[in-house]
Amino acid sequence: MTNIQPSLKPASGLSERAPSPDAADAESSLAGQSLHGEVLCRLRDYIIEGHLKDGARVPERELCDLFGVSRTPLREALKVLASEGFVELLPNRGARVKGLDANELRELFDVMGGFESLAGRLACENISADEINEIEQIHYEMYGYYLRRELDGYFRCNQAIHRRIVEIAGNKILTATYFSFGNRIRRVRYIANLDQHHDRWSEAMREHEAILDALRRKAGRELSDILFNHLRNKRYAVFEHLGFSNSAE
Amino acid sequence: MTNIQPSLKPASGLSERAPSPDAADAESSLAGQSLHGEVLCRLRDYIIEGHLKDGARVPERELCDLFGVSRTPLREALKVLASEGFVELLPNRGARVKGLDANELRELFDVMGGFESLAGRLACENISADEINEIEQIHYEMYGYYLRRELDGYFRCNQAIHRRIVEIAGNKILTATYFSFGNRIRRVRYIANLDQHHDRWSEAMREHEAILDALRRKAGRELSDILFNHLRNKRYAVFEHLGFSNSAE
DNA sequence: ACGGCAAAAAATGAATGCAATATTGCCGTC
DNA sequence: GACGGCAATATTGCATTCATTTTTTGCCGT
Incomplete structure (x- = not known):
């Protein structure tokens, strides 16, 4: 898979991958x-x-x-x-x-957390200097959006980082499955009209700093943990937003 | 005309295999x-x-x-x-x-490792005293088989422990997906006639001690890590056994 | 004997047909 | 007016049929 050239164009680099995460290879x-x-x-x-x-x-x-x-x-x-x-x-x-009730949505978030967790671990085994650079690039672009309070761009970068980590993990079966499950959550976003919310923004940004840091150090175990909790926290936030209970029912 | 014979008995080569961990809920x-x-x-x-x-x-x-x-x-x-x-x-x-080449098999093992890793983490969140007892029970039974060198019983207990951990995780989507992916590995066992090998037996036993210990302490993060590496080591052993290279190709 | 070509055979992919089952609308009764 | 039974209709699940495409076979020429 061609890794994007290190052309230092933070702003444009992303717009191209913008459209839709689209299809797993599956x-x-x-x-x-x-x-x-x-x-x-x-x-x-x-x-x-x-x-x-x-x-x-x-x-x-x-x-x-x-x-x-x-x-x-x-x-x-x-x-x-x-x-x-x-x-x-x-x-x-x-x-x-088949709609998702609160419980299934919670389960799905945890499974996605599992995938990201795995992806992080594997990515640390495989990642190249160029790829670290690439992620950094997107990260800083995202930070820019964060500072400027541009939710849309922030969100796109956010997605891109997570996607790249999964791709860098270099496990095609994981990639396909990840995107396939992602679709089911994507539907919830459509249905619930779940635009990204500002709550937890700075916290999420801090977590992303930790993600980048762990990636740089290739600390797989640590990144694995960070990513699972990152998704957990996102789940909490989404549930809060939807007015669901956050405890198991 | 109306055939409709719900029995569906071909009477031929299809075994009337009862057991099989069977079915994800999927x-x-x-x-x-x-x-x-x-x-x-x-x-x-x-x-x-x-x-x-x-x-x-x-x-x-x-x-x-x-x-x-x-x-x-x-x-x-x-x-x-x-x-x-x-x-x-x-x-x-x-x-x-679709057969699995070495690379896909490696990917599949890692994905299973991801599932087990996730399951361990979640299990630690949910597990009851009774369930810990149950796992302990199986564990000691397995230890007995280990001491007596009874590979078959050992293997059954081993499977049972991993299955129980996944079930205790209490995430139906995870459970279904885990068993579904497990099927693909199960086929490799059939095809390669991959009986369990004795190599690594004592090592695996030690790892299982650690698994039980982490479960008892409900140390999710730790268990998550142990389980991933447990699967990794199993992958290494299987690849060794099959004569595959263990490095990415 | 061998390779290439054409016709036959078989397989695939999709549409249609048909019996069995569910759903709807209607009517009579309470 | 609400409710329950019954016929009419629609829908489902599967078998069958049809049009292509692929594969095999058979033939011929070199």
């Missing part, structure tokens, strides 16, 4: 090649973007018309989406969109 | 309820148990005959198996069994 094989792969991606996005409400039944016929395919590839896609956790298959009663 | 919804769910489970087991060789094409027609279903549910199952990583879908060229 379904690159399915993606554009076949009808069902196409339908899978489109239907997944359709659900992630919240066009179907939690618990709503998935109208096969309508979606067939919408996508211009017959029921066969659509139903194949539904089976896959069920295994990914986006829908639930009820015997003889079709598919329903 | 497909409890798919499992016995529908034809495609049934086929999914059976085909997955069929592949895990090595009835199809790495890279072999998956013969739709034959399997349809074997399972006594039409191509539709079988193909639906194939799509899911592809998303789980057991097969690869080649456009217009059907499905091929």
Whole structure:
């Protein structure tokens, strides 16, 4: 994977990777090649973007018309989406969109924390000087946004750092799984209209300092720990924001 | 006409394997309820148990005959198996069994290490006195097998401890994902006829002492670390055993 | 004997058809 | 007006069918 050239352009470096985290590699094989792969991606996005409400039944016929395919590839896609956790298959009663209750959301955050934790550990084993530089770059760009209170740019950099750490971990299976699970959280953001909140901003910024520091020192065990707790704290903040209880139920 | 014979007895090579740690909850919804769910489970087991060789094409027609279903549910199952990583879908060229090369196996071990690491951390947050007792029990039973050099019993207890830790973590999504990924490694065991080896036995036993100790003290961070390295060491041992290189390639 | 080409065969991918099941709308009764 | 039963309708799950594409086979020429 080409690592981005060390062109010292903090501001522009990110804008290019801006758009959408997009697809894990997991379904690159399915993606554009076949009808069902196409339908899978489109239907997944359709659900992630919240066009179907939690618990709503998935109208096969309508979606067939919408996508211009017959029921066969659509139903194949539904089976896959069920295994990914986006829908639930009820015997003889079709598919329903699977929303996340507070408990599942909490679980999902912890699992993501586990992935990031692992990624941090592995990244410390593999990271090159150039890559440390790259992360630093993004970090300082993010710091700039932080100082200027530009939430949007801050958020993009934040995402980029976490994504790069996972990529640098150099474990394709991890990467694919990470992004796949990330999609399920992404949907919550759409649904709950969960724009990033300012609470905890300075705290998160401090945590990122620690992340960068641990990366520089290649302190895998430590970074692993920091990243898990970073996600935990994010979970706490999100739950606070949503008015959920933070204790197990 | 109406076939509908829920029994689905091919009477042929499919073992009536009862045990199997079985099932993540992930497909409890798919499992016995529908034809495609049934086929999914059976085909997955069929592949895990090595009835199809790495890279072999998956013969739709034959399997349809074997399972006594039409191509539709079988193909639906194939799509899911592809998303789980057991097969690869080649456009217009059907499905091929996806074997793991050394690199992917290494990645998979690390991901499992990540899951166990996370599980240990969470388990320390949740574990009750009774559950500690239970783990201790298994641990000492395992120690007995160790002293008597009974590899089989030792191995069963070993598995049980790791499984219990994951369950005690109390994160259903983690549990489901853990077992799902475990299946892919399970296949390697079948294929490579990877009986447990004696190497590293005493070392592994010592590590398990540390695991139990950390659990007792509810030292999550520590246990997290121990478990990751435990898996790493296991990976090293397995790779040694298989004659693979242990360094990244 | 060997390699290349064309036709046949088989496989795949997707659409359609059909029986079984769920859902809806309607009506009568309380 | 609310409720329960019943027919009409829609939906689901799977089998079957159809159009392509791939693979194999058979043939010919060199």
